[in-house]
Amino acid sequence: MAKSSETSNSDSHQHDSNMNGLDLEKQEGEFLTTYDEICDTFDDMGLKENLLRGIYAYGIEKPSAIQQKGIVPFCKGLDVIQQAQSGTGKTATFCSGILQQLNEELTQCQALVLAPTRELAQQIEKVMRALGDHLNVKVHSCVGGTVVREDQRILSAGVHAGTPGCF
Numbered sequence: 001m002a003k004s005s006e007t008s009n010s011d012s013h014q015h016d017s018n019m020n021g022l023d024l025e026k027q028e029g030e031f032l033t034t035y036d037e038i039c040d041t042f043d044d045m046g047l048k049e050n051l052l053r054g055i056y057a058y059g060i061e062k063p064s065a066i067q068q069k070g071i072v073p074f075c076k077g078l079d080v081i082q083q084a085q086s087g088t089g090k091t092a093t094f095c096s097g098i099l100q101q102l103n104e105e106l107t108q109c110q111a112l113v114l115a116p117t118r119e120l121a122q123q124i125e126k127v128m129r130a131l132g133d134h135l136n137v138k139v140h141s142c143v144g145g146t147v148v149r150e151d152q153r154i155l156s157a158g159v160h161a162g163t164p165g166c167f
Contacts (some may be wrong), residue, residue, distance in 0.1 A: 032040075045063075070093040091127045102132075
């Protein structure tokens, strides 16, 4: 789905504005790093009330280390690269950031999460659905081993976020 140049320019200007408002240090190479804001609770992150409901309903009571540092930069629209061990809440981190930014009134794909495997794409879809349950967002994973026409029907009806995996 192509963006109009007007929308793309607007998004670019917003991204530049977000980046200029931060005090980021230049590290080795070309990446700007160190975002030091830490939120001890989900309530401190400024998340939508219905997203908070989804997070708590999913059974997450306190943010993990990666969630404490990682959700807010997503919510601010920053480009984010994060790394953490398995089982630390990475998926919930980026799903929360994505869900916070979605416009639920606009039933168009606003987020595309790429996954290297069918299983991971389906896991991401499951977490995104659970966290976004109270937001009424539509999420779909397009993966191999499913009926392509059904995927086309679902996508044509409109989704907010998608997770394609390997076919």
